[in-house]
Amino acid sequence: MSIPYYDCIAHHALRRPESLAATDLASGQHYTYAAFDARVSHMAGWFQGRTGIGSGDRIAVLAPNTVDTFAVQFACGRIGAIFVPLNWRLANAELRAILADCAPSAMVFDPEFAARAMELSRDAGIEHTVSFDEVAKGGPDRPRPVPATLDDISTILYTSGTTGRPKGAIVTHGMNFWNTVHSMQLAGVTRSTVFLGILPLFHTGGLNVFAYPTFQAGGSVAIMRSFDPGEALRLIGDPGIGVTHLFGVPANYQFMAQHPRFAETSMSGLVFAGVGGAPTPDAILQTWQARGAVLQQGYGMTETSPLVLVLDREDAVRKAGSAGKPVLNMEMRVVGDDGADAPSGTIGELWVKGPNIAKGYWKQPEATAAAFTDGWLHTGDAAVVDADGFYFIVDRWKDMYISGGENVYPAEVENVLYEHKSIAEASVIGIADARWGQVGRAVVVAKPGSTVTEDDIVAHCAANLARYKLPHSVVFIDALPRNATGKVHKPTLRARYGDV
Numbered sequence: 001m002s003i004p005y006y007d008c009i010a011h012h013a014l015r016r017p018e019s020l021a022a023t024d025l026a027s028g029q030h031y032t033y034a035a036f037d038a039r040v041s042h043m044a045g046w047f048q049g050r051t052g053i054g055s056g057d058r059i060a061v062l063a064p065n066t067v068d069t070f071a072v073q074f075a076c077g078r079i080g081a082i083f084v085p086l087n088w089r090l091a092n093a094e095l096r097a098i099l100a101d102c103a104p105s106a107m108v109f110d111p112e113f114a115a116r117a118m119e120l121s122r123d124a125g126i127e128h129t130v131s132f133d134e135v136a137k138g139g140p141d142r143p144r145p146v147p148a149t150l151d152d153i154s155t156i157l158y159t160s161g162t163t164g165r166p167k168g169a170i171v172t173h174g175m176n177f178w179n180t181v182h183s184m185q186l187a188g189v190t191r192s193t194v195f196l197g198i199l200p201l202f203h204t205g206g207l208n209v210f211a212y213p214t215f216q217a218g219g220s221v222a223i224m225r226s227f228d229p230g231e232a233l234r235l236i237g238d239p240g241i242g243v244t245h246l247f248g249v250p251a252n253y254q255f256m257a258q259h260p261r262f263a264e265t266s267m268s269g270l271v272f273a274g275v276g277g278a279p280t281p282d283a284i285l286q287t288w289q290a291r292g293a294v295l296q297q298g299y300g301m302t303e304t305s306p307l308v309l310v311l312d313r314e315d316a317v318r319k320a321g322s323a324g325k326p327v328l329n330m331e332m333r334v335v336g337d338d339g340a341d342a343p344s345g346t347i348g349e350l351w352v353k354g355p356n357i358a359k360g361y362w363k364q365p366e367a368t369a370a371a372f373t374d375g376w377l378h379t380g381d382a383a384v385v386d387a388d389g390f391y392f393i394v395d396r397w398k399d400m401y402i403s404g405g406e407n408v409y410p411a412e413v414e415n416v417l418y419e420h421k422s423i424a425e426a427s428v429i430g431i432a433d434a435r436w437g438q439v440g441r442a443v444v445v446a447k448p449g450s451t452v453t454e455d456d457i458v459a460h461c462a463a464n465l466a467r468y469k470l471p472h473s474v475v476f477i478d479a480l481p482r483n484a485t486g487k488v489h490k491p492t493l494r495a496r497y498g499d500v
Contacts, residue, residue, distance in 0.1 A: 006148055006173050009074050012218045013037035019191075019218065024067040025235070026225035031067060033218070039068075043075035045139025051106060051128050055080030055146055058102045058156065060126075062086045062095075062117045063110035065223050068132040069201045070215070072108050073155070075135075077173075080146035081105075083155045084168075085202040088113060089484040092120060098158050098166050099124040102362060108135055150174030156362050157204055157302050168362035171204075175305035176212060178356035182327040183213035186310040187245065187272045187296075193219030195245040196235055198227045198252055203485050204306040205277060209247045209298075227486070229255040237265040244269060249277035250284055251486035253295060257287045258424065267293035272313075274298055276323070278487050279393055279411040281418035285320050299323035299393050303358040303377055309391050321415075322390040330354040332391070333376065334383050347407070349397050350383040351376040382409060399490055401430025401438040406468045413440060413471065416464045420457065422450035425480045427488045428471060432499045442471035443497055445479055 012019065017034035024031075031039065047053040059081050061072050069085060076083040084102050086095060099107075099120060106128035109117035114131065121129035155171040183189040187210060195214040199206035201223075211221050222241060224232065227248075233256055236243050253275055256262055267273075273288070276298040288295050294316045300306030311324030326332050333341055334348040342348030353376045360368030371378055382394040395409040402408070410428035417426035425445035430438040442461075446452050454474040461470050481492040 006077050006154075006176070007074070007145070008216045008218070009033065009037050009040050010078075012215075016191075016218060020220045021215065022067045022070065022220065023222040023241075024225075025222055026066070029067065036067075036071070039136050040071050040074045040078065041142055042137065042139045043071055043135045044078040045143040046135045047075060047081060047106065047139070048079045048143045049139055053079065053081055053105050053128075056082065056153075057106075058082045058084050058104040060084040060086055060099065060102070060104040060107045061109070062088055062107060062113045062120070063132070063201075064088065064112060064225050065197065065201050065206070066110060066132070066225065067221075067223055068108075068110070068136070070211070070221070071132070071136070073207075074215075077148070077154065078145050079143060080148060080152070082153050085155075085157070085207065087158065087200070087202045087484055088116075089200075092116070092123075094166070095120055096123055098168070099126070101166060102156055102168055106130070108132060148173055150177060155207075157202075157207070159302050167364060167367050169302045169358045170360060170362055171302075171305060171358060175356050175358065176208070176216075178329070178354075179208055179305040179307055180213040180216040182307040182310070182356070183210050184217060185328060186307070186312070187213075187274065189213045189217050189219065189245065189272075191218035193217060193245050193271075194242045195219065195221050196232070196241075196243045197221060197223040198232055198246070198248055199486075200484050204300070204302045205247060205249065205485060208306055209274065209276070209300070210245050210272075214245070227252060229259045230261050232256060233259060233261040233265045236267065236270065239269070242269060244271040245274075246270060246272070247274040247276070249486045250275060250280045251482060251488075253280075253288060254284050254425075257284065262291070265291075267291055272296060274310075276300060277485060279321075279395060279415070281415045282320060283415075283418040285316075289317065297321075297323050299381075299391070301377075301379060303371070304352060304354075305356040305358070307356070308352055309393075311390075315390070319388075319390050321392060322386070323393050324391065325389060326391075327354075327356075330356070331376075334385060335378075339373070345384065345386070347382050347384045347394055347409075350379045350381050350391070350393070352379060353377065396490075399429075401440070403430070403433070403438050403440070403468050404436045408438075408440060408469050410440070413442070413461065413465065413469055416461055417442060417444065417457070419464070420452070420460050422447050422452035422456070424448075427480055427490070427493055429490060429493050429498060431473075433472070436468075439473075440469065440471040441497060442474045443480065443493055444474055444476055446476060
């Protein structure tokens, strides 16, 4: 039987058929590698035999987190099709733009989104729109596998841009391969791994850190339909599930730390608890460390498959705040406004280059040209390297503001705000000021029952920050706006609480 190199599900079904591959926590459905291989085969057979979908054709998925999303992904791999997971939290107008961009031949949906899928499919002129179960029941046992190379496209992941045309990052089989290598080497992903997925699967963090590498290694993936901090803690502490690996954005860890179950949850089984997606406040790192769980920070992007930097466990405490050092075969530059390398120890934009970097954006040569210089990807993130070679992601380059001629990085101010005992959530934006050009405004969510005031917060910052970094005003709200992955949505904050 021929098994293409990328088909890890067929490989493990051949070698370890009764090993647990995946658990859909919402439905309670468990799949051995043999059972998961059969479901993937039926799906691939349906696409290939019933519709004629094949090499290069796109297949979109509209669904909350479910094991079947992975089944479609691997089915696409078997027949040479391209997998396109859709962000179901977007408005229909935004999804129509994405569907127009990638022009899928089929859309597969979860029953929860049946009506929406049909409407979008009709608007976009998609020929085949079907449920997971219909696809899984309709095909032959063994479709004809289509060989692929490392340069062939596996997935199109649409970035969470906030303005303009959506950009589909082109993810190749080679990018997936290198991400698996990095995950095994630096996060200890093996066949013994039990990964708990809490991030949405339409995002590279949910799909590739560390779900896809766990399948490649022959481990087990348990997927939450949606993130719930109390339930996530219960699963982490359940020895019957045996979670070894976890990855989330800072908000996930913050919300779990604020849950009553946090104090009683055993973290002893965690081999790797990763955090990324945004700078992590020291207060969150310290809270988890006090419970015996060392959060290892990392850095990556949709366009980098995604791992770029990872902080080793032995450095996680002494280099708290760092995203670590580069992964294997990765080149790095910290670049100033003039395009030249920034002097050592100074902040610049991080540029990266390597085999795990996307070649560009789907059918958008202008966006691709703007993002790359001689093969170097401009990340859009401000970074600095210390004397020991550890990288610190300071903030998004575009979120920086200039006050009195000095650069202010909101993440630094936010880190101080999170140290205040009465603050549950905080974010900082720059607003116009007649004297200083721009000044900071803190948008704060107070902890229940607290009586913190604007003067309290400014005084706290004054004791810990240079004067030009101090927020000049404070706005109190009930909850910070966040995007689908839990990151604070700065454009919404600027629109609501900016220059007013």
